[in-house]
Amino acid sequence: xxxxxxGANWGDEGKGKITDMLAENADIVxxxxxxxxxxxxxxxxxxxxxxxxxxxxxFSERTTCVLGNGVALNxxxxxxxxxxxxxxxxxxxxxxxxxxxxxxxxxHILLDGYEEARLAGKAFGSTKSGxxxxxxxxxxxxxxxxxxxxxxxxxxxxxxENVCVIKNTLIEHLYHQPALVPEEIFQTLLEYREMIRPYxxxxxxxxxxxxxxxxEILLEGQLGTMKDMDHGIYPMVTSSNTLSGFGGPGxxxxxxxxxxxxAVTKAYSSSVGGGDFVSEIFGDEAxxxxxxxxxxxxxxxxxxRPRRVGWYDCVASRYGCMLQGATDVALTVLDPLGYLDxxxxxxxxxxxxxxxxxxxxxxxxxxxxxxxxxxKGWKCDITGIRKFEDLPIECQEYVNEIERQLGYPITxxxxxxxxxxxxxxxxxx
Ligand code: GDP
Ligand code: MG
Numbered sequence: 445x446x447x448x449x450x451g452a453n454w455g456d457e458g459k460g461k462i463t464d465m466l467a468e469n470a471d472i473v474x475x476x477x478x479x480x481x482x483x484x485x486x487x488x489x490x491x492x493x494x495x496x497x498x499x500x501x502x503f504s505e506r507t508t509c510v511l512g513n514g515v516a517l518n519x520x521x522x523x524x525x526x527x528x529x530x531x532x533x534x535x536x537x538x539x540x541x542x543x544x545x546x547x548x549x550x551x552h553i554l555l556d557g558y559e560e561a562r563l564a565g566k567a568f569g570s571t572k573s574g575x576x577x578x579x580x581x582x583x584x585x586x587x588x589x590x591x592x593x594x595x596x597x598x599x600x601x602x603x604x605e606n607v608c609v610i611k612n613t614l615i616e617h618l619y620h621q622p623a624l625v626p627e628e629i630f631q632t633l634l635e636y637r638e639m640i641r642p643y644x645x646x647x648x649x650x651x652x653x654x655x656x657x658x659x660e661i662l663l664e665g666q667l668g669t670m671k672d673m674d675h676g677i678y679p680m681v682t683s684s685n686t687l688s689g690f691g692g693p694g695x696x697x698x699x700x701x702x703x704x705x706x707a708v709t710k711a712y713s714s715s716v717g718g719g720d721f722v723s724e725i726f727g728d729e730a731x732x733x734x735x736x737x738x739x740x741x742x743x744x745x746x747x748x749r750p751r752r753v754g755w756y757d758c759v760a761s762r763y764g765c766m767l768q769g770a771t772d773v774a775l776t777v778l779d780p781l782g783y784l785d786x787x788x789x790x791x792x793x794x795x796x797x798x799x800x801x802x803x804x805x806x807x808x809x810x811x812x813x814x815x816x817x818x819x820k821g822w823k824c825d826i827t828g829i830r831k832f833e834d835l836p837i838e839c840q841e842y843v844n845e846i847e848r849q850l851g852y853p854i855t856x857x858x859x860x861x862x863x864x865x866x867x868x869x870x871x872x873x
Contacts (some may be wrong), residue, residue, distance in 0.1 A: 445703050446661045448688035449774075451668025452707040452764030454715035455686075456751065458737075458776035458858055459708045460484025463500035463664045465863045466706075471509050471659040472651070473501025476694030477684040478666030479516030479548060481573040483744060487861045490534050492739075497522040499664050502529065502537045509537060510647050510750035513544035514577040514684065514694025517590065519636040521867040541640060542647040542696070543591035550632055551611050551624055552577035558619040570717075571747055579683035586610065590644055593637035597662035602629045648696025662720055663702065669764035670715070677806045680719030688768050707770035707852065709761050711778040711842075713754040714742050720809035723754040723790040730754075736780045739861035755788040755816065765852040774856035775843060779827050779865075787842060789818040791849055819845060827860045832869045835859075847873060 449466065451457045464486045468727060480496040487493075488503055494501065497518060499509040522541075527666035530536055533835045552574030559577075570576060586607050592600060607625035608626040615621050639753050648782060654661060665686055670676045672686040684690070690837040692699035712733060715721050725733065733753045734742045742751040781787055792799040804812065829835055833855075835843075847854045853871030 445658075446655075446691070446697060446701045447704040447706060448663040448665065448691050448702050449706045449708060450663075450665035450687060450688045450768050451671075452709040452761050452768055452770065452773070452844070453668045453713060453757075454670045454721070455482060455667035456716065456744075457708040457710045458669060458774070460495060460500045461776065461858065461861060461863070462706065462708055462774050462856065463662060464488060464503060465866060466662055466864075467504040467507050467659060470501060470504065470507050471718055472510060472654055472661045473499040473504075474510040474512050474651070474661065474663050474695045475499045475515050475666065476512040476663055476821060477514045477686060478682060479573060479575045480518040480521045481571040481575045481682070482666045484666075485691060485739065485861070487739065488863050491532055493529065493532075493678055494605060498525050498529075498537070498539070501662060501664070502539075503534060505535055507538070509539045510651070510695070511539070511541045511545055512647060512695035513542040514690065515545045516548050516575050517541065517545040518548040518573065519640050523639050528589045533648050539588060539643050540645040540647050540650060541643040541745035543644050544648075544696075546578055546582045546587045546589060547593075547636065548574045548578045549581075549588065550629065551615075552581070554638060555611070555614070558615070558621060562619065567718075569657075576683040580668070580677050581607075587717050588633070590640060593633055593640065594644075596788075600633065601626070601630050602635065604722045615675050633801060647721050651695060651697050655697065663688065665691075665738070667720060668708075669767045670719075670760060672767065677719040677809065680717060683743060686768070694756070704771050705769050706772045706774050706856070707765045707768045708774045708776060709764065711756060711781055711846075712737065712752040716744055716747070716749060716751050719811075720806070721752060721754060722760070722793055722809060723757040723814045724752055725754050725837060726822075732783075733780075736783060738780070755790050755814070756846060757790045757814070758846065759790065759793055759801060761805055761846075762850050762852075770852045772855040773845060773847070773850060773852045773853050774858060776858035778843070778857060779825070779859045781842075782825055783821060784821040785823065787819045787821055788814075789819050789842075789849070790814040791817045793862065796812045813855075817845070830867060832857065832867050843869070844872060847871065
């Protein structure tokens with residue numbers, strides 16, 4: 445059976461924690477999109493880790509982790525991450541990398557940085573990990589799949605030379621930077637080939653066999669609905685599809701195998717990078733939520749940038765669950781809200797004097813103002829509680845109201861960063 449764990453918001457909802465928790469009983473965990481640009485923070489018996497490239501199932505000894513064909517693969521970052529885990533006492537991971545995954549090339553990272561510099565104040569807030577240039581090249585059919593590293597060397601060299609002609613036109617004439625030297629890129633690719641060699645596999649074939657054997661498989665999404673290339677807040681999105689449905693093509697499995705979609709949503713909002721964010725808060729109010737949020741504050745796992753924060757947005761989250769096709773919702777990071785007397789819940793947007801409940805197009809978001817319903821705070825620490833009915837009644841009501849607003853069943857409530865900080869809940873809808 446395949447379950448997808450995906451984000452219903454702007455990312456950083458706690459997917460890593462939920463994946464790590466469910467991976468204990470999973471045979472395979474797959475990343476099917478994105479690259480090393482996002483971070484999943486995990487706290488377990490080995491310590492605290494920020495994963496960028498590796499699937500969050502990497503800590504489970506029974507689990508094989510797969511980087512699917514839909515991923516943008518940063519080979520040196522991957523190897524660095526594996527080495528650092530092993531140094532910290534994590535058992536050597538069982539990892540397979542799709543022979544069809546696209547390689548993040550050294551010039552992708554350069555170009556990402558050059559473009560952000562060119563845009564200056566109007567930049568997208570890219571993490572400069574080369575993700576957008578890598579996916580652009582994939583669609584322009586000038587990218588490199590992992591298996592191409594193993595083809596005839598002369599043919600590979602020619603491919604590199606060809607691509608460098610295109611890249612150098614941009615690099616020299618638009619960015620006024622030193623031209624790429626094709627031979628250097630070729631030599632780097634030979635190094636990449638040796639680094640990745642132990643992991644390369646036809647992962648689609650592997651997964652088809654695993655499905656036949658009835659294995660328990662998790663798909664782990666990166667970022668969330670609002671950052672999806674098609675359905676997110678374009679152009680302030682990531683360069684891949686973050687939706688569960690992309691698990692099919694991104695991993696090479698039939699879409700009908702995905703039986704459960706767990707949409708992860710955080711009990712307040714946070715967002716990294718640009719884009720309109722209706723329930724965003726500012727000033728001291730924001731600083732306090734940022735400081736108390738997540739595990740040690742809402743600061744990016746990859747970039748350490750302060751995340752933008754705001755109140756829970758039922759409009760965006762309902763849209764997020766709808767596009768993900770949620771069968772279950774995991775409501776995470778509920779515990780930091782215990783300091784508030786009252787908690788605003790964004791239950792609608794006011795647009796042109798009208799209250800709307802459905803997520804408008806991105807171009808209209810800037811004209812929307814949040815409509816809040818005030819919920820009573822619970823004013824205590826809820827960490828360590830393991831049963832929903834043991835939560836303070838105000839806290840139960842906060843969760844119940846979010847569920848009513850979403851119209852999707854909340855089956856997990858997370859009240860702490862650790863694997864065991866989880867409450868299984870019987871939905872009311
Ligand atoms: P991801 O990108 O969706 O995997 O999420 P991140 O790991 O980037 O961000 C979520 C942050 O919240 C991390 O620092 C987690 O350790 C932390 N976290 C996850 N669940 C909980 C929770 O229930 N309570 C608290 N306090 N922190 C949590
Ligand atoms: Mg994250």
